[in-house]
Amino acid sequence: MKRPTVSLAVASGLAVIAAAQIILPKAAPQAAEMQMKPPVNVEDIKWGPAPPTIPPGAQLAVVAGDPSKEGLFTMRLKMPANYKVPAHNHPTDEFVTVISGDFRVGLGDKLDMDKGQSLKAGAFGEMPAGMNHYAWTTEETVVQIAGPGPFAINYVNPADDPSKQAMK
Numbered sequence: 664m665k666r667p668t669v670s671l672a673v674a675s676g677l678a679v680i681a682a683a684q685i686i687l688p689k690a691a692p693q694a695a696e697m698q699m700k701p702p703v704n705v706e707d708i709k710w711g712p713a714p715p716t717i718p719p720g721a722q723l724a725v726v727a728g729d730p731s732k733e734g735l736f737t738m739r740l741k742m743p744a745n746y747k748v749p750a751h752n753h754p755t756d757e758f759v760t761v762i763s764g765d766f767r768v769g770l771g772d773k774l775d776m777d778k779g780q781s782l783k784a785g786a787f788g789e790m791p792a793g794m795n796h797y798a799w800t801t802e803e804t805v806v807q808i809a810g811p812g813p814f815a816i817n818y819v820n821p822a823d824d825p826s827k828q829a830m831k
């Protein structure tokens with residue numbers, strides 16, 4: 664009794680695969696492969712100075728997409744010990760994964776090192792668009808930031824914007 668049932672399941676499974684192969688356009692996987700950048704190991708990630716919109720001393724690596732444009736992006740931010748990002752928000756949702764170090768994050772309108780949470784390697788945080796938050800480090804820390812672009816930082820106190828401080 665059981666055998667016919669099993670072979671029927673296998674047969675219907677094969678039918679689904681066959682149907683999928685007919686339905687899926689052949690060009691789609693090829694186009695995706697052409698756009699895909701090869702996977703990289705951590706030592707092959709290319710770092711550069713972070714933009715002047717965040718405090719000096721950090722390094723940035725864009726690993727996918729373009730944070731300055733519309734569409735999904737993924738980037739990494741390497742911060743030295745005792746690095747501080749004053750209270751700010753983003754016009755888009757921000758998804759943060761801690762790669763290494765100790766990333767301290769708090770919610771609110773002013774950086775307060777008595778509040779906040781210590782996030783270690785593997786930790787994840789979601790900052791909804793418009794929510795004020797701040798961050799600091801106690802050791803060299805790497806975070807991965809992903810989300811829909813364009814990525815921008817609005818400092819709660821405009822005087823905290825390092826790109827404006829540099830112009831003075």
Ligand SMILES: [Cu+2]
Nearest residue numbers: 753757790796
């Ligand atoms: Cu942020």
